[in-house]
Amino acid sequence: MAVLKMSETGKPEWWFYHLKRTTLEQAAGPLLAKCMERGWRVLAVSHDVRRRGALDASLWTYDDESFLPHGQAEAEGLDPARQPILISETPTNANNANVALLMDGADLAVDAAYERCMVMFDDADQPVRNKARGQYKAAADAGMVVRYFQQTEQGGWKEAGKG
Numbered sequence: 001m002a003v004l005k006m007s008e009t010g011k012p013e014w015w016f017y018h019l020k021r022t023t024l025e026q027a028a029g030p031l032l033a034k035c036m037e038r039g040w041r042v043l044a045v046s047h048d049v050r051r052r053g054a055l056d057a058s059l060w061t062y063d064d065e066s067f068l069p070h071g072q073a074e075a076e077g078l079d080p081a082r083q084p085i086l087i088s089e090t091p092t093n094a095n096n097a098n099v100a101l102l103m104d105g106a107d108l109a110v111d112a113a114y115e116r117c118m119v120m121f122d123d124a125d126q127p128v129r130n131k132a133r134g135q136y137k138a139a140a141d142a143g144m145v146v147r148y149f150q151q152t153e154q155g156g157w158k159e160a161g162k163g
Helices: 024-037 049-061 126-141
Strands: 013-019 042-045 070-072 085-088 099-103 116-122 146-151 157-160
Touching: 013 024, 013 126, 024 042, 024 049, 024 085, 024 099, 024 116, 049 070, 049 085, 116 126, 126 146
Parallel strands: 013 116, 013 146, 042 085, 042 099, 070 085, 099 116
Antiparallel strands: 146 157
8 A cells, every 4th residue: 555645744634524504415526526636535434324325326416517436345346446536334545545534423543644534524413513523622632734614505615613
């Protein structure tokens, strides 16, 4: 496995996305497209099989003008290492991802070997929201670069204070 580049600090950056207007699947497509534009590979992690299926379906249709190459780690015959975006139940970095997208309270070591760890959480899901708060605190306490974004009325993102 290749050694991954870290942020300028030598540590992963932790970015938190607080969903208030759209579903996670609707919001994830544009964020993942930005990762692809930077040449980053992504590991998208959720313990929820329905979420993984919904994310998979949404990445096929989120934008009529583009395609986000992806696959589900559990799919029969799929080579996870070849997937620029790998949707998985576990945080095993089988596609040499630069970015981890954590959904539904998925966990990852605060110093995991990624350039960026993106945590997406729905405002209405109190347990997952509380988990994200704990992850934010752990990353900040460990000296990581931590950023917090709230979803705007239009569905975009605005950086805000601590979540």
